[in-house]
Amino acid sequence: MKPRRITCQRKNRERRLVVLLGMAFALLVSVMVLPAAAKAPLSNDLTELNLEELMAIEVTSVSKKSQPVSQTASAIFVITQEDIRRSGANSIPEALRMAPGLHVARIDSQKWSVTSRGFSGRFADDLLVLIDGRTVYSPLVAGVFWEVQDLPLEDIDRIEIIRGPGGTLWGANAVNGAVHIITKKAKETPGALVTVGGGTEERAFTTLRYGGTIGNSVSYRLYGKGFERDRTVSANGSHDDWRMGRTGGRLDWDAGAQDSVTLQGDYYQGQAGQQTSFPTMIGPSFSTSAVEDLRMSGGNMLGRWKHTFGQQHDFTAQFYYDKTRRDELSFKEIRNTVDIDLQHRFPLPLGQDIVWGIGYRISGDHLRNSESLSFDPAERRLRTFSMFLQDEIKLFQEKVRLTVGAKYLKNTFTGGLIQPNIRLLYNPSPDQTIWATVTRSNRIPSRFERDGRQTIAGTPTEFVDLQGNPAAQSETLWGYELGYRAQLDSTLSFDTAVFYNRYKHSSGEQEISDSLEQIHTTVTTHTYGGELAGEWRMLSWWRLRPAFSYLHIRRSAPEGIEFESGEDPAHQASLRSLMNLTDTIEVDTTFRFVDRLPGIGVSNYQNVDIRLGWRPSSGLEISLVGHNLLENRHAEFKPEFITTAASQIQRGVFGKVTWRF
Amino acid sequence: MSDRSQAEPRGRSLPAWAGSIRAALRVALMPLGIGFLLSLSIEPAVLATEANGEYRLKSAFLYNFAKFVEWPDSTFSTSSTPLTICVLGNDPFGSNLDVITEKAVKGRALVIKRLRTVGGVKECQMLYVSPNELTQTAEIVRTLQKAPVLTVCDVESCAEEGVMLNMRMVENRIQLDMNLDAVQRTPLKVSSQLIKLTRIVKGTQ
Numbered sequence: 001m002k003p004r005r006i007t008c009q010r011k012n013r014e015r016r017l018v019v020l021l022g023m024a025f026a027l028l029v030s031v032m033v034l035p036a037a038a039k040a041p042l043s044n045d046l047t048e049l050n051l052e053e054l055m056a057i058e059v060t061s062v063s064k065k066s067q068p069v070s071q072t073a074s075a076i077f078v079i080t081q082e083d084i085r086r087s088g089a090n091s092i093p094e095a096l097r098m099a100p101g102l103h104v105a106r107i108d109s110q111k112w113s114v115t116s117r118g119f120s121g122r123f124a125d126d127l128l129v130l131i132d133g134r135t136v137y138s139p140l141v142a143g144v145f146w147e148v149q150d151l152p153l154e155d156i157d158r159i160e161i162i163r164g165p166g167g168t169l170w171g172a173n174a175v176n177g178a179v180h181i182i183t184k185k186a187k188e189t190p191g192a193l194v195t196v197g198g199g200t201e202e203r204a205f206t207t208l209r210y211g212g213t214i215g216n217s218v219s220y221r222l223y224g225k226g227f228e229r230d231r232t233v234s235a236n237g238s239h240d241d242w243r244m245g246r247t248g249g250r251l252d253w254d255a256g257a258q259d260s261v262t263l264q265g266d267y268y269q270g271q272a273g274q275q276t277s278f279p280t281m282i283g284p285s286f287s288t289s290a291v292e293d294l295r296m297s298g299g300n301m302l303g304r305w306k307h308t309f310g311q312q313h314d315f316t317a318q319f320y321y322d323k324t325r326r327d328e329l330s331f332k333e334i335r336n337t338v339d340i341d342l343q344h345r346f347p348l349p350l351g352q353d354i355v356w357g358i359g360y361r362i363s364g365d366h367l368r369n370s371e372s373l374s375f376d377p378a379e380r381r382l383r384t385f386s387m388f389l390q391d392e393i394k395l396f397q398e399k400v401r402l403t404v405g406a407k408y409l410k411n412t413f414t415g416g417l418i419q420p421n422i423r424l425l426y427n428p429s430p431d432q433t434i435w436a437t438v439t440r441s442n443r444i445p446s447r448f449e450r451d452g453r454q455t456i457a458g459t460p461t462e463f464v465d466l467q468g469n470p471a472a473q474s475e476t477l478w479g480y481e482l483g484y485r486a487q488l489d490s491t492l493s494f495d496t497a498v499f500y501n502r503y504k505h506s507s508g509e510q511e512i513s514d515s516l517e518q519i520h521t522t523v524t525t526h527t528y529g530g531e532l533a534g535e536w537r538m539l540s541w542w543r544l545r546p547a548f549s550y551l552h553i554r555r556s557a558p559e560g561i562e563f564e565s566g567e568d569p570a571h572q573a574s575l576r577s578l579m580n581l582t583d584t585i586e587v588d589t590t591f592r593f594v595d596r597l598p599g600i601g602v603s604n605y606q607n608v609d610i611r612l613g614w615r616p617s618s619g620l621e622i623s624l625v626g627h628n629l630l631e632n633r634h635a636e637f638k639p640e641f642i643t644t645a646a647s648q649i650q651r652g653v654f655g656k657v658t659w660r661f
Numbered sequence: 662m663s664d665r666s667q668a669e670p671r672g673r674s675l676p677a678w679a680g681s682i683r684a685a686l687r688v689a690l691m692p693l694g695i696g697f698l699l700s701l702s703i704e705p706a707v708l709a710t711e712a713n714g715e716y717r718l719k720s721a722f723l724y725n726f727a728k729f730v731e732w733p734d735s736t737f738s739t740s741s742t743p744l745t746i747c748v749l750g751n752d753p754f755g756s757n758l759d760v761i762t763e764k765a766v767k768g769r770a771l772v773i774k775r776l777r778t779v780g781g782v783k784e785c786q787m788l789y790v791s792p793n794e795l796t797q798t799a800e801i802v803r804t805l806q807k808a809p810v811l812t813v814c815d816v817e818s819c820a821e822e823g824v825m826l827n828m829r830m831v832e833n834r835i836q837l838d839m840n841l842d843a844v845q846r847t848p849l850k851v852s853s854q855l856i857k858l859t860r861i862v863k864g865t866q
Contacts, residue, residue: 046721047764051729051858054721055835082833188831257821311796618834 566599
């Protein structure tokens with residue numbers, strides 16, 4: 001992990017030609033489909049339909065999401081089920097590409113780097129990810145194994161993305177942001193759903209789901225899902241084909257007017273190929289590599305009980321158990337996590353809304369060490385206890401909302417931490433929101449940063465190791481944000497945020513001897529930047545959603561400490577176009593630009609995804625999706641830490657049929 | 662750490678079960694293909710996901726409610742007195758609701774009134790309560806008492822709170838909840854055709 005300065009910028013005419021050709025193709029497609037728009041078959045006068053026919057019609061609900069977002073004092077972006085459907089995404093990280101300011105990079109067929117406001121990497125340690133209140137952030141190497149977070153996309157109600165620190169409500173490790181994936185209630189998914197599809201990269205995939213009710217108050221759903229993905233392109237032949245199966249369900253019980261109970265669970269199993277390289281003492285490359293099939297499996301059970309006392313007054317208790325298992329040449333991990341959370345919300349006079357809660361988590365692991373990667377001790381239980389209190393006060397006829405709160409967190413590695421925040425929101429008119437925040441958030445050191453040891457290079461005489469540090473401290477951030485949201489008229493809205501973050505105790509490496517480097521949390525980081533996202537309903541059938549983000553990172557450290565740099569894009573831009581050519585035909589196009597990553601030698605890239613959707617009847621949808629259409633293949637990231645072969649992502653086309661009955 | 666990797670001549674063959682997945686997919690695709698061909702003959706019934714598609718559809722529901730509910734004769738002074746549909750609070754329908762005023766129900770024209778306060782609700786034959794106003798459901802019910810006013814809302818479990826009809830969104834479609842207790846307290850008569858399409862959340866027939 002040396003600081004690298006590699007400039008590789010390829011700006012050739014060839015690529016521009018491809019861009020032009022792609023645009024011409026898109027234009028041609030629209031011209032061919034447009035005449036169909038003129039003869040829309042469905043009568044525009046819905047009053048001529050009877051009640052049964054009306055009840056069969058599908059619409060998207062716009063009323064659900066907008067309200068709360070306008071009253072949130074943070075840089076929040078919500079991806080709805082409808083957004084996911086129209087994006088042509090086939091996995092959660094792909095869907096996250098829609099969120100402005102997130103950097104989503106596909107490392108190979110199954111590995112991803114997803115980050116908010118910097119610190120990219122497969123183990124992006126400052127982004128917390130939750131699925132229905134269950135954390136999927138791995139404390140082993142600090143980050144998320146995105147390849148095993150692959151619920152059926154049709155079950156997702158929405159994904160809430162909070163850029164910027166959220167330690168007070170979300171807990172540790174939400175330093176740069178939090179992603180919360182929320183699935184639908186069982187009663188919102190009645191009947192059967194079948195999706196089947198396949199193509200060049202997404203070789204084959206299918207989801208089966210059935211939802212029903214037991215009596216009046218219990219609803220449930222069960223699902224099964226399987227897929228196979230093709231390998232990417234790698235210099236020495238690639239082996240990263242990937243297949244997985246997953247099953248699970250959810251049960252919701254409305255036990256009277258005041259109580260509701262949810263039980264849900266999943267189980268998954270899969271294997272993925274990879275080529276891992278290991279240091280050797282034999283030149284000239286001092287490296288050897290092995291092809292393997294890594295195996296992963298896991299499951300979870302979650303129960304939640306909510307009791308409603310009255311308006312803004314409720315109590316929630318949640319419990320979950322989560323098991324993950326991962327077996328590859330570098331290491332093997334079995335992890336068991338048990339978590340319990342209690343939360344109570346109640347109103348106080350003068351328009352106050354109080355939320356407080358306590359939580360306790362034990363995460364225990366059993367690790368198998370290898371010659372290249374080891375942990376001492378090989379088994380360890382990490383405990384986290386937390387409690388928080390937050391008060392939202394409405395002032396000046398609810399035009400101003402002041403939120404103050406703090407979380408106290410005690411953990412095995414670094415003891416007690418306090419994460420306070422102050423948020424102020426002002427609505428000068430119902431169409432405008434101005435907000436500002438000051439937050440302190442922490443990241444707990446990973447198991448590797450504390451207990452790990454990795455062989456990182458070979459020389460003719462000895463190996464060079466990187467060793468963890470039992471004195472590694474929690475990374476601490478003070479973050480300052482300012483945001484503005486406005487609905488300019490019924491067709492145009494935008495949302496913008498700027499931030500300045502100052503981190504202490506970021507991770508770096510110090511050379512102890514010729515053959516040993518050690519982790520030292522003495523790096524200081526400053527970042528600033530901003531995001532802008534807009535939505536323009538240009539015509540009743542054509543929407544445009546532009547987004548732009550900028551990020552600047554500056555790091556400094558005492559003499560002799562090395563740190564990573566240049567792994568985050570300074571600029572990102574995207575434009576989504578959503579067209580309803582007729583009542584049944586949709587054409588959705590996404591263009592995106594991602595700046596170069598100079599530190600790991602990845603050049604900038606631009607690409608286009610296109611989705612053609614057709615809904616011949618109310619329950620049936622047929623779509624054709626093309627991903628990364630502008631280039632044959634391109635690199636988005638390079639593997640680090642566990643050094644698997646560098647990959648290039650190929651153009652992919654697939655078809656998909658979704659049938660509800 | 663370096664990204665250098667050696668040439669690796671060894672390829673991997675797929676495990677046996679991958680083949681059987683493919684076979685299963687082929688079998689699964691066949692009935693879907695047939696279903697697809699059949700569906701081509703079915704009238705398309707998906708409303709464009711346009712900005713206000715949801716409320717365009719809901720306004721068509723309001724029109725249908727007017728057709729399937731009978732008001733006592735004493736409600737109208739003459740046989741051609743128009744039927745008044747009121748919207749209490751912020752109007753989410755916009756121009757969609759004005760479209761149905763071009764229609765007539767049983768010889769009566771439809772008139773739309775937009776109300777800011779609960780005061781005038783007794784003058785309405787149908788009252789749509791917008792989501793923001795649902796906090797005062799109890800007061801609305803108290804004001805109306807036994808007056809023949811059909812109340813409609815569109816928020817999860819608002820019919821349980823005392824509103825007669827709820828146009829609930831479930832999986833992008835609208836389902837109807839009915840509070841039969843609330844209906845039966847008034848002289849309104851609801852057609853059995855409408856009742857059988859609703860989920861009764863309170864009361865029995």
